[in-house]
Amino acid sequence: MSKADELFVSMCRTILDHGTTTEGEVVRPRWDDGAPAYAIKAFGITNRYDLRREFPALTLRPTALKSAMDEVLWIYSRKSNNINDLNSHIWDQWADESGSIGKAYGYQIAQRSCYAEGEFDQMDRVLYDLEHTPFSRRIITNMYTFSDLHEMNLYPCAYSVTYNVTQEAGDERLTLNMVLMQRSQDVLAANNWNVVQYALLLMMVARHAGMVAGELLHVIVDAHIYDRHVPLVRELIERPQHPAPRVSLNPEVRNFYDFTTDDLIVEDYVAGPQIKGIPVAV
Numbered sequence: 001m002s003k004a005d006e007l008f009v010s011m012c013r014t015i016l017d018h019g020t021t022t023e024g025e026v027v028r029p030r031w032d033d034g035a036p037a038y039a040i041k042a043f044g045i046t047n048r049y050d051l052r053r054e055f056p057a058l059t060l061r062p063t064a065l066k067s068a069m070d071e072v073l074w075i076y077s078r079k080s081n082n083i084n085d086l087n088s089h090i091w092d093q094w095a096d097e098s099g100s101i102g103k104a105y106g107y108q109i110a111q112r113s114c115y116a117e118g119e120f121d122q123m124d125r126v127l128y129d130l131e132h133t134p135f136s137r138r139i140i141t142n143m144y145t146f147s148d149l150h151e152m153n154l155y156p157c158a159y160s161v162t163y164n165v166t167q168e169a170g171d172e173r174l175t176l177n178m179v180l181m182q183r184s185q186d187v188l189a190a191n192n193w194n195v196v197q198y199a200l201l202l203m204m205v206a207r208h209a210g211m212v213a214g215e216l217l218h219v220i221v222d223a224h225i226y227d228r229h230v231p232l233v234r235e236l237i238e239r240p241q242h243p244a245p246r247v248s249l250n251p252e253v254r255n256f257y258d259f260t261t262d263d264l265i266v267e268d269y270v271a272g273p274q275i276k277g278i279p280v281a282v
């Protein structure tokens, strides 16, 4: 059975059985009819996925792997903050007339800073460090720029990534691991969506660096199930679980910036039925 299902079910049970409700609090998000979107939340969830064992896709319901990969390429490869560069409609409600979501996500990854070796943007610096100083403990991207927050339509949720390389005894190749810091997580709409995104990012960066994709540690500060999602989640976590699909990347692509969603190879993805029309709190 998929490890991602196991972790997802256990996280949902923790939230439903031991979480606290935000009802009565002043909350920001709204449902499309204007009602406040309350939630049951748990503080401080950590989930660990080992990509050497299996790909962390949920099988309780299918996760749109290609769209998820497209969004991660939009941020870290195309470095865009405009929904016209994105092939799905998931960000439409947060964009302005020009399609911009403000100084968020890809905009931050594209920002250049000075280093002793010259100017780099955030992603280029990660790739440079992995090549030149792989055991550095300073390999980070961070989109939570305080001075730009007022120009973001939604503050980044999954906001920082720290890469860390390990070398197992007797292993010739280095292993690349990742910590994803997420301040806020809509568990039903986006938990597995975010997990597969960063698993794919780890796989693409590892390929570029000539390393093995190792562990993804997902730290979630506020893991919540919105009130209108509770019955959907209760049904979802009772469903049968299946073995994880096999997910790989086109073996011919070696450069991080050459990846497209056509390079995603998914085999044997057996999953329960999709939950259609999940309402998203804006």
Ligand SMILES: Nc1nc(=O)c2c([nH]1)NC[C@@H]1CN(c3ccc(C(=O)N[C@@H](CCC(=O)O)C(=O)O)cc3)CN21
Pocket: 029, 062, 063, 064, 067, 088, 089, 090, 091, 094, 154, 186, 189, 190, 193, 280, 281, 282
């Ligand atoms: N309340 C809230 N929850 C979120 O998850 C969220 C936001 N707001 N604001 C911005 C983005 C948009 N996100 C979303 C929104 C919808 C899907 C979604 O419906 N995904 C579908 C597939 C969509 C497709 O294939 O195009 C899915 O089945 O996972 C995923 C992430 C994540 N973010």
Ligand SMILES: O=c1ccn([C@H]2C[C@H](O)[C@@H](COP(=O)(O)O)O2)c(=O)[nH]1
Pocket: 028, 029, 154, 155, 157, 158, 184, 185, 186, 187, 190, 191, 194
């Ligand atoms: O990648 C994402 C983007 C957004 N979310 C969710 C988490 C929250 O439910 C909302 C953002 O609302 P805040 O009030 O700014 O926390 O979007 C996600 O889970 N994953």
